[in-house]
Structures are given as C-alpha cells and as structure tokens.
Amino acid sequence: MKPKRQPQCVVRDRRSPFVDIFRTTPARTVCPNFYVLSHANGCAFRPQCEYCYLKSSLWHLGGPEAFSNVDRMVDEVRRWISRDGMESEVLNTGNLSDSLAFEPVRPMISRLVDVFREAEAAGRKHALLLVTKGGVGECRALLEAPPCANVIVSFSVNTPEAAQRYEQGAAPVPDRMEAARRLKDAGWRVRIRIDPMFAGFDYGGITQDVRALGPERVTLGSLRAEPHLLRVIDHGLFGALEPPAEKGGLSRYPLAVRLGLYRPAVEALRDTCSIGLCEEVRDVWDALGLDADARCCNCGS
Numbered sequence: 001m002k003p004k005r006q007p008q009c010v011v012r013d014r015r016s017p018f019v020d021i022f023r024t025t026p027a028r029t030v031c032p033n034f035y036v037l038s039h040a041n042g043c044a045f046r047p048q049c050e051y052c053y054l055k056s057s058l059w060h061l062g063g064p065e066a067f068s069n070v071d072r073m074v075d076e077v078r079r080w081i082s083r084d085g086m087e088s089e090v091l092n093t094g095n096l097s098d099s100l101a102f103e104p105v106r107p108m109i110s111r112l113v114d115v116f117r118e119a120e121a122a123g124r125k126h127a128l129l130l131v132t133k134g135g136v137g138e139c140r141a142l143l144e145a146p147p148c149a150n151v152i153v154s155f156s157v158n159t160p161e162a163a164q165r166y167e168q169g170a171a172p173v174p175d176r177m178e179a180a181r182r183l184k185d186a187g188w189r190v191r192i193r194i195d196p197m198f199a200g201f202d203y204g205g206i207t208q209d210v211r212a213l214g215p216e217r218v219t220l221g222s223l224r225a226e227p228h229l230l231r232v233i234d235h236g237l238f239g240a241l242e243p244p245a246e247k248g249g250l251s252r253y254p255l256a257v258r259l260g261l262y263r264p265a266v267e268a269l270r271d272t273c274s275i276g277l278c279e280e281v282r283d284v285w286d287a288l289g290l291d292a293d294a295r296c297c298n299c300g301s
Contacts, residue, residue: 008044008046008063008064009040009042009044009063009064009065009066009102009105010063010064010065010066011065011066011067011068011105011106012065012066012067012068013067013069014038014067014069014072014073016038017038017076018037018038018039018067018072018073018076018077019036019037019038019076019077019080019091020035020036020038021033021034021036021087021088022034022035022036022092022095028246028249028281028282029279029280029281030277030280030281030282030285030292030295030297031279031295031297031299032088032295032297032299032300032301033087033088034088034090034091034092034129034300035080035088035090035091035092036091036092036093036095036096037073037077037091037092037093037128038067038095038096039067039073039097039099039102040065040066040067040096040102040106041064041065041096041097042054042063042065042096042097043097043101043169044064044097044098044102045098045101045133045169045170047168047169048169049166049167049169049170050165050166050233050237051166051196051223051225051233051237051238053225053226053229054096054097055229055232055233056226056228056229056231056232056233064097064102066102067106068106070108070111074111074112077112077115078115078118080126081115081116081118081119088301089127089301090126090127090129090301091126091127091128091129092129092131092299093112093128093129093130093131094129094130094131094132094154095131098132098134099129099131099132100130100132100134100138100139101132101133101134101138103138103140103141107141109130109141109142110141110145112128113128113142113148113151116148116150116151117150120148120149120150124150125150125301126150127151127152127301128150128151128152129152129154129298130142130151130152130153130154131154131193131298132153132154132155132156132176133155133167133170133171133176134170134171134179135172135175135176135178135179136175136178136179136182137171137175138179139153139179139182142183142188143179143182143183146186146187147183147186147187147188147189149189151188151189152191152216153180153183153188153189153190153191154190154191154192154193154219154298155177155179155190155191155192155193156176156193156195157173157176157177157193157194157210158173158194158195158196158197158201158206159173159198159201159202159203159205159206160172160173160174160205160206161201162198162201166198166237173206177209177213180192181213184213184214184215189216190213190215190216191215191216191217191219191298192210192213192215192217192218192219193218193219193220193221193278193298194206194207194210194219194220194221194265195219195220195221195222195278196221196222196224197220197221197222197223197261197262199222199240199253199257203261203265204264204268207264207265207268207269208268210269210272211268211269211272214272214273216273216274217273217275217276217296217297217298218265218269218272218273218274218275218276219275219276219277219278219297219298220261220262220265220266220275220276220277220278221277221278221279221280222252222253222258222261222262223237223238223241223252223253224241224251224252224279225241225250225251226248226249226250226251227244227248240253240257241253242254250279255283255284258280258284259288262277263288266288266289266290274296275290275296276290276294276295276296276298276300277290277297278297278298
C-alpha cells in the first residue's frame with residue numbers, strides 16, 4: 001500500500017553531524033535527555049499541523065529537506081552504538097521531522113533497522129526511536145520486515161475530530177492506529193503519544209482505543225507553545241494558554257485544565273502500561289500519581 005501523502009522536499013547532503021545530544025529546556029520541565037538523529041529538517045506532511053513547533057524552530061527553511069548521504073549517517077550511528085557511559089541510549093529520529101514521512105523520496109529506515117539488529121545481536125541496549133503521525137503506508141518498510149527489540153515505533157495520535165481540524169496533512173487517526181496494531185501484532189515495540197490534547201475535545205474514545213492496543217508506554221501532553229512560536233502563529237489557537245511561568249518557558253493551559261485532560265486518560269490506562277507526560281512540570285506528575293524521577297515518557301529508555 002503506497003502512502004497517499006507524497007512528500008515535497010529538497011534532498012541534499014548534510015554537512016554537519018547527524019547525531020547529537022538533546023538536553024531538556026526549560027529546566028523545570030521533566031524530560032529525559034536523549035540523542036537526536038537529524039536525518040531531515042521540517043515536516044513532509046502538508047499542510048503542517050496547525051500547532052507545529054517546527055514553524056518556529058525551522059522558520060528559516062524554504063521547505064522541508066531530507067539528507068541523502070545515508071552512508072555517512074549509518075557510519076555515525078554505528079559509532080554511537082559502540083559508545084558506553086552516555087547520558088542516554090535512545091536515538092530519536094523524530095525531533096526535527098517525522099521519522100517516516102520522507103521514506104518515499106529518501107529511504108533509510110530499512111538500513112537503520114538493520115544496524116540496530118546488529119546492536120541487538122551484540123547485546124547492546126542502544127535503541128532507535130521512530131516517532132510518526134504516519135499510517136500503514138508510511139510503515140510499509142517496517143511491516144515487511146521482522147521486528148527488532150532495539151527499535152521502538154511511537155505513534156502520535158489525537159481524537160479524530162481534533163486531528164481533522166489541526167492535523168490535516170498527517171495520516172487519519174484510524175490509519176495510524178491500524179499501523180500501530182499491525183506492528184504490535186507482528187512483534188514490534190510500540191509506544192503511543194496522545195499529544196497535544198486540546199481543551200474542549202473528548203479523549204475517552206481514543207484512550208479506549210489505546211487501551212485496547214496495549215502499547216508498552218503511553219505519553220500524554222497538552223497544547224503548549226514556546227515564546228517564538230506565539231509570534232509566528234497568530235490564528236488564535238493558543239489564545240487559551242497562560243503566559244510562561246519562567247523566562248523562556250512554555251505557555252500552557254491553566255493547571256486545572258491540564259489535569260482535567262490528563263486524569264481520565266491516566267485512570268483508564270494505569271493498569272495497561274507505563275505512563276508519562278510530555279514537557280510537563282513535576283507538580284503535574286505528582287498530582288497524577290506518576291513517578292517524575294523515572295522519566296518514563298516517550299523519549300526515555
């Protein structure tokens with residue numbers, strides 16, 4: 001099945017390193033440090049999600065770009081896997097781009113997975129994290145291959161109603177969930193992000209769908225924005241957010257709104273899998289009875 005969402009992007013060689021550490025900012029946010037694999041910049045899904053933070057962090061690009069010197073990328077990843085004593089053993093391919101959306105124009109996932117099969121065979125703990133809003137089409141290379149214990153596939157989902165309004169360029173939510181189900185049934189490690197949650201939408205249905213799937217981990221997050229994003233997006237979506245509590249921090253819904261979004265999902269999923277929060281503060285973890293020190297969110301090991 002071919003993806004219906006064909007990316008339009010520039011394909012070029014990358015000159016700077018592919019692998020680098022990402023450390024959490026701002027300081028009050030409970031997030032693990034992790035390594036980033038910069039295989040592309042920007043999102044190939046069009047239109048971009050209404051709230052996308054890449055509109056702020058990659059504002060200077062004329063459009064998305066995928067990096068074509070895959071041989072050098074693979075060599076860097078192999079060297080990273082050989083290292084010990086690092087801050088993290090997770091390599092996130094979805095920090096500055098969707099992990100799978102560029103496959104039709106610059107295939108790389110099969111090669112990366114093979115490298116992590118070598119890591120699995122060698123007893124290394126290093127894990128490849130794929131983060132996507134793609135569906136069955138985008139996951140074709142994974143669905144056609146046997147699973148690897150050192151590869152995690154994480155799907156970002158939302159209520160179908162919110163996705164239809166704010167995530168029009170991504171795969172429909174039922175397509176994402178079907179891809180997640182097929183991969184999990186095939187033996188792949190699957191995580192789910194219900195993020196960002198929007199005030200005014202009912203998350204009961206998608207929460208029950210996630211519960212039925214039974215992923216290894218669920219991460220919840222609510223709509224938020226860093227200062228520059230508020231300057232470049234002025235269509236009113238962020239109007240219900242409060243100003244940051246600290247300089248350079250994130251604008252968020254009021255605390256009561258966030259807890260009202262998170263709590264029903266936490267209670268529905270608590271006996272299903274581990275649960276974490278995305279870019280939240282310790283007080284919220286504590287209020288929900290979640291272990292902030294464990295940092296068992298999407299990007300953690």
